[in-house]
Amino acid sequence: MSIAFTLSKQGVLFDQFYALTHTSEPNYIGVVGGDFFGAFNDAFYHIPENISTVVDLLEAKNISWASYQENMPYDGFTGFSYTQTNYLNNQGQYTYYERKHNGLISFDSVANVTDRALRIRNFNDFANDLKANDIPQWNFITPNLVNDAHDTTIDFAADWLNFWLVPLLEDPNFNSNRTIILLTFDETETFSINNRIYTLALGNGVPKELRGTTDSTFYTHYSALSTVEANWGLGALGRGDTNTTLNNVFQFVANATGWKNNGISGNSSDIPLRRAQHVRHQPRRRAHLRRPGP
Template sequence: MTPTPPLRSPVRPGRRVRRTTVAAGTSMALALLGLTAAAGAPSAQAEPSAAVPATFTASGVPKLDHVVVVMEENKFYEDVIGSSQAPYINSLAKQGASFSDFHGVVHPSQGNYVALFSGSTHGIKDDDCPHDYSSDNLGNQLLTHGKTFVGYSEDLPSDGSKDCGDDGDSGYARKHNGWVDFKNVPASSNLRMSRFPSDYSKLPDVSFVTPNLTNDMHDGTVREGDDWLRKNLDGYVQWARTHNSALVLTWDEADMP
């Protein structure tokens, strides 16, 4: 079966666009998406290994063992999908689901991160730091229901740090780390990217990954972001195919003037 190409949507003037690509490793997702190969590097030529059947809940929704959400920055859909500067991401998009009508809700970035994690911008209209909330959110819901959550941030000064970062060196920025703004998400769920396990079976049920300001395409190029993703997450993508797990890749908003 030939993979269905990702949908393209027109960019509407003044509208902030967030694009999301899902590279799933379950046989359910592979079947629904018409995939015949792993969501891996574009140069891979080997025959794909058999995928593990997905587990379904009573409602018919697939129950994944691990989900990793990677947050990228400030690019229009057309800047990435179809671009020669993003060969790895395009390989994922061709073999996964592309949510091309998925949009940011506010500008600048910080409110989008908080909204994605908690369902509300909490009135944020800037990138000021710090913010501290006690309201419900994805991490708290997972932990309350006996699941696990960890956010991994590249160049986070130390595990559990609440430092604002973003000192102009294209490193860590708290404005791109939504979970640290919530008091009911423990410090143990806020880790450096270097703590992302090489044994992927030890990943939490849900993980968020935030590259630094260069590698998330905020200050760096599409090519730099694409290379970083391949280097740091392709091992997980290949493993996920046969371990009932998925990768979600999304951007916070388009590159606004």
């Protein structure tokens, strides 16, 4: 039995969830900033310090937050990538971490503010925070380049999820009765078709009657942002998170908060094209986890 099937029985499958564009980095930027600000590749972007992110909204409401990036060398690291000993075969060096999969660090309003930068941490810190029952309320978690399937395969990533995520679902320090975990990818691999990606909502905060069901509402990465905003009453950044075509809130959160979605669902012709044609960078899919439950 595949891990995707096993997990889908525990959550809600979003079968019309779309990335924003190609390549990887604009999607990471967009999901925390409500826009990808013209980014069209995986370059070293600095988004000016006067540009707000979800962090500003969370801090205004005293919602704790962190980002955990696997194999990032130390808290607040702003480098383009990090190479270390290849732990898979103990032969040579391997680049496991790349900045392009760390959306918040692209914003100078985070990277240039010491207290904020130090909340972008690695998986050793995650393990320590979990043990101390000190996991923040909102998290963005990115596996490294082999565990996210970028440099390996979906089967490799599935094995990692089985090893890393499945036990966490049984840990109350991670998965409380108010926790929502969004398991998703940054983009599809094929640029010539619309940018639909596998996405699943998990966690004990998912209503029991919805577990094992499919939601065909049209969602995008902006929906992940607008759902967090609706969940805690954060207000909005005024970008893609307020675009009424692209910002549908996850339906069970919309129901709880009184949010009105736009009604686009299924294979509607109203679903806009979410792809771009650029020079390819050989993308594969990255798994994220976001935990917006209070």
